[in-house]
Amino acid sequence: MYDFEWHKAHGDETSQSAQIIVPLLKSFCDVKSVLDVGCGDGQWLKCFESLGTPQILGVDGPWTDCGRLVIRPDLVRIQDLSNTLEIDRRFDLAMSLEVAEHIEGKFSKQFVENLTKHADLVLFSGAIPYQGGFRHINERWQSYWADLFNAQGYDVFDPFRSQIWDKKNVSVWYKQNMLFYVKRERHDLIANVKDYLFSNKINQLPIDVVHPRQYEAIASYSQIAFKPLMRKLPKQTFNKLSTILSGKI
Template structure:
């Protein structure tokens, strides 16, 4: 979806600062021993967890992202998330940030099931209709995603979602603050 220029030209310092802020908001509420990110790009959101000796694993379709990632080969896996994904373990937290709107609607059920069966807490974002963006093929109202996750017995934690969103002041992914959902089984 993104070419090599996207991964090379990004403001890495801003991305790392955003990742640290995102992780802090999550870690203020949870104490995970493991974190999985589906659609991890270069894995930047996972770095703060790894720096705290939390087991991390990232999954993405892009070999270019893997090649520019600081994650080790054992921490990064290539996989097409329009296809079912089943990790070797259940993770304490599953992240899926800035991914759902890139998954065609006919594969939405597949990625939601992959998220829900991979961990007990899911923290996801999803662009609503009209947000726009590169290769956004499935912008849906927030209720659409909430209903999909609830089909897998994941409860939407609205107050946690709002509080995390309110704490974030991201410089790169500014829309994440409004589009974040926390689900727990």
Template structure:
């Protein structure tokens, strides 16, 4: 993306109006990134982290408060200018497409690559994978309304791009503390058969859970149909004067069941 175009897109207006709640050092954003940093340090425990698309450095700050050597890079000059002075040595202006200065134990890339055209997004994925073996990644599959979202894609699109670099989903890691669609991609040199085994194991567990939920829903539907039939029969038979009276009787029956 043209640097000048990036500066026009990700300016003061963008951060005030295009991020849901205005993006600033507000209690809501501070709490969100503090919780995120807490989960990262507790569950992954990296020594060095790059926040690729760090905006104003809130996650960088939260990680550094927990003893992590955290750094950030962002394409928005406005965002980098609004990084607090104490964090400015750790956050720099730059693109996630361009090579980074070093490698990291973990790279975090949250809601960034949907802002890039497909060809640049693919280059960015390759760049992330060259600089870490462990990547926490999130890109909305749903938000087509935001004007700078040029590349909103389903999860399998990103999974394929990472797989081309030898990175696969860690099926045992729950990254939902970031977003519902967040994924931890890790470099894996396992044979294909073992990767298939891991995916199938997780798929089977999810299938079982879905089957149980569907069975429960069907049972509840049958119970509701029985209650509706009893309700209708009571009114038609004359022993209840109205549907309201029938409902009251059913509710009383439920309390004493």
């Protein structure tokens, strides 16, 4: 997972993203309790709390530096995110943003179950293939996660991405990957989401999309062109070609 230097460097961007997205969510969902799985330093929970959500709880791994949290340490539970999560209560909303790509693929189903068994509403995003990042070992298309949520009885909606697509103060991974899941049996919640989509004339995007800004980063020379291809060569060939290109021979 990201260490707290990453959270420090991206804290303002994360906070600004939350301050734009959380009010949108709260405008059609009565959220009084939130569980954030992979909460990092707690920026999203801090935003929910500041906007009137009275009950918040974060979960993150043993790397968590409790002295650098932006919420009270007693509001964060420490555990391996690959394991079964057991919290003796349910929440109005469970969320996990840009965390699942850090979990081994064999634990993907368990990770989704940890969210769905704690809330009927789930806000979720995970890195797509080639998005890149520290210890991204499980990058998947958005539809991969939608299928796992579907197997748990949750329908997918896209109320946010088209609204934040061009927002400068929102991180590109939220613009691209953030989807909203609702338990299929909760017809009242589904009706709220559909009413919101209709009344705001929101066009839902295709499930699998790449934001232009992310595409440009992925398609750049340094990301996918010659150097990464070189790394796939046998070691001796790679070393020889590197020497030639460096001008040392």
